[in-house]
Amino acid sequence: MTTDVRVLRQDEWERWYARLEVAFGGVAEPPQERRLWDDLTELDRSVGVWDGADCVGTAGAFSFRVSVPGGAFVDAAGVTMVSVAATHRRRGILTSMMRRQLDDVRDWGEPLAVLTASEPAIYGRFGYGIGTRQAYVSIDSSRVRIDAPAGTDDVRLRFVDAAEAAERCEAVYLRTIGTRPGMLARSPGWERLPLLDEPEERNGASPLQCVVAERGGETVGFTRFHNKPESEWAVPHGRIQARDVTALDPAAYAALWRFLCDIDLTSTVEARNRPVDDPLLSMVSDIRRCGVRVRDSMHVRLVDVGTALEARTYLTPVDVVFEVEDAFCPWNEGRWRLSGDATGASCKRTEEPADLTLSVRELGAAYLGDVSLAELAGAGRVREVRQGALAEAALAFGSPVKPWLQHGF
Incomplete structure (x- = not known):
């Protein structure tokens, strides 16, 4: 052929x-x-x-x-x-x-x-x-309450037209994109993606609804969602499908989730893409009544090992030599010495003995701070040559918050 x-x-x-x-x-x-x-x-x-x-x-x-x-x-x-x-x-x-x-x-x-x-x-x-991974959360809102922090009652919520509020919501989004690894800075045009709302794709749910959170006249959060009415023997048990819940502070975030969980004639709130360490999971009154499932999200490939490892910082000081296998992009093959801390990093080729051996696939998995190099070593995918190097690198590659991809592409 x-x-x-x-x-x-x-x-x-x-x-x-x-x-x-x-x-x-x-x-x-x-x-x-x-x-x-x-x-x-x-x-x-x-x-x-x-x-x-x-x-x-x-x-x-x-x-x-x-x-x-x-x-x-x-x-x-x-x-x-x-x-x-x-x-x-x-x-x-x-x-x-x-x-x-x-x-x-x-x-x-x-x-x-x-x-x-x-x-x-x-x-x-x-x-x-x-x-990165993402969590699917299904809250039994008939039994679960949101434990809201101080200041939540000072947040004003208003229904708005999703298209008319798009600019304000995008401004909030842009203020949050650097708060976690794995988030995307996008070119113009992408703000149209969360507004897609074709009737044939709603599966019986309402048109897209939007509520903004305000404090002192400033928009500090928003949620976009669908309401899917359901009932059995005249008993309503509708389902809220939350597409976006974004806020600039814990009080606004709690106010939005409390609103979603308190909507009349509903008993379930679903969110299909949340961070695996979402603060929501520490706000709910009963985590057992919140079905949480985790799946893969963004797959990462280091195309230039040295430049990529130099671009991020490290949670603790690290000085290790990686022996990298990369048959598909052979320019990455060989030994790289990574030296870095919370202020910056250097990653250069070296002839020094390897401390850890792994493939570029493992570096991609650990790069944003989600999967630990120690976990990958436990699966046989990272090999420690110098004793102590694994613990040093695993701690350094961590992140205070888990990475998260907000939307697909």
Whole structure:
């Protein structure tokens, strides 16, 4: 089979995106959502694989900056829209796109590539590790109360039109993006994503509702949600589906969650993407009545090991030599000496003996401070050569708060 891998042209986008839709089930997306992705697609950072006139593979990369431990933002390729036609599986198409893409990311000077995976088993062979996780929370709001901190009653809540409040909500969002590792600084246009509200995707729930939290005339938080009425034998037990809950301080945050849990004719509040250490879990009166499930979220790939490790800071002083395996991006192979602390870091090639051996996949998993290097060592994926090096590095790579990706891409 002869295929052509090339940068996407604007006149090819419709066929390219239609191939992606077929790969993910064949159900066409609503027009508003399709227009958004058309506008956000960066053609010069997207590739298609063509078998004659047929598109048989797709892959793109958004231009992001990702927050890392220490508060810096690092340039990253947000890998997206990856698919291979079912008729062309197991022919090396995915590998060829990953090869082309990571070479491009290196040429662009971006030390990280990140993605969210339809299936988490796919991308480990290309050097991606699970760098952030997300929690699904289902609160039995008929039995659970929010233990609100002082000042919560001073917060004013108001229903507003979601579109009319978009600018105020985005301003709050922008003030929170550096508060955790793994958060995205985005280019203009992305503020449209949380406003998508196609009727065919509500599954019986209400149109998008929005409530803002105010104090002293300033917007200090917001929530966007759907209300899905349900009842059994005339007994209402509706379901609140919280899409966003964002606030600038604990009192505003508690006020929003208390509101969601107190809405009449409902008995469940669901949130599908929350940090795994969400303060909400310490506000609820009965954690056993809050179903919490954890899954993978953002997968992280160090494209330039030295630059990436120098871009973040470290919770405790660290001075270790890593022996890095990276068959897919061989420019990362070899020994790297990392020296750093809370003020900065240096990571250079060295001929010194290794203290720890691991693959680039493990570095991606530990990079944002979610998974511990000690946990990975317990799974046999990190090997300690110098006694004490594992504990030193595991502590240093930690983060006071868990990383979190606020939304998919």
